[in-house]
Amino acid sequence: MNGAADDRERAEELLLARISATAGRARLGRRRVTYRAPLTGPWRRRSVTAWLRYLLRADGGPARSPASRLDLYEHGLTVAVGRRMHAVRFDATVVRRCTVLTSRGVTGALVLVDVQGARVVLRRGDFARSQEWWSVICGAVVAAQVPRALDALRQGARLEFGSLWVTADAVGSARTSLRWSEVQRIEVRNGFVAVRADGRRLMWATGASGIPNLCVLRSLAEHLARAGRDDD
Incomplete structure (x- = not known):
């Protein structure tokens, strides 16, 4: 296995370990589906080593980075953006609908509250298959x-x-x-x-x-x- 593939695998393992630990502490249950951020702009041209360096940064980065990932679980969700990690429980969160201004124009967003009381903003387009995860999250909050x-x-x-x-x-x-x-x-x-x-x-x-x-x-x-x- 070449160095780039090794770096990619290590980055994925580190990210998954952090996500799993966050979900475990919040008692979110079994993971059901993962939505990743689409790679656009300069990130398509960056090396895997640069990606790993970004992932290990202390200050995180923009929502549309390769480290961004949304995971839905039985009882909630996790959002990973760089070094920032959020856990949300469907039975305890507050969710609001809003519109936000992005570099791509005005778009819809869900604003949730995580288990620490912090706001989590999920914009349409931040993760793949936006209509799907938007509907699933709202339905899960209703059911809970x-x-x-x-x-x-x-x-x-x-x-x-x-x-x-x-x-x-x-x-x-x-x-x-x-x-x-x-x-x-x-x-x-x-x-x-x-x-x-x-x-x-x-x-x-x-x-x-x-x-x-x-x-x-x-x-x-x-x-x-x-x-x-x-x-x-």
């Missing part, structure tokens, strides 16, 4: 958090989602509220969250980027609105 939220609502809790609040009987904001039997759906329109009620009534909320766990809110709304209509 909605059952617990429903149990809390049945016990009389009031859950806050930014400017919106939810109980077992109604959804509301500071100015108005609607019973679930009146609600058709919660939708995102022109960057804003709207609660659509029977007829043409809409209860507008804040911008979608200001709603934490919007995917959880929409899943709860679908369940509670359907249950409210069935009870009438």
Whole structure:
């Protein structure tokens, strides 16, 4: 095996060891799929030795570097960017949707909170197959958090989602509220969250980027609105 291949294998082993240790500490379970950052620009022309030197740097580097990697697990995910490593648990994170300005223009991003309380920004295009991992992450957060939220609502809790609040009987904001039997759906329109009620009534909320766990809110709304209509 030549030196370049040896360097590449060593770099991969070191990165995988760090990822596995991070996932183990966060109890993320079994790894399911890996998404790597696409290699673009000058990185395509750099040697494997330069790649290894970058990987071992103390200060990390840009998100679109060869060391960038997103791994999805049973109970969460890890994000590796240079020397920076994040672990996120689906049952504990807060996820927001936003738009960010990049060198390629405006794009969508998921902003999550890791197990240390730090923000993790996953931009479309940072990793391969963006539509796939975006959907999987949102679905996994919903699956992990909605059952617990429903149990809390049945016990009389009031859950806050930014400017919106939810109980077992109604959804509301500071100015108005609607019973679930009146609600058709919660939708995102022109960057804003709207609660659509029977007829043409809409209860507008804040911008979608200001709603934490919007995917959880929409899943709860679908369940509670359907249950409210069935009870009438």
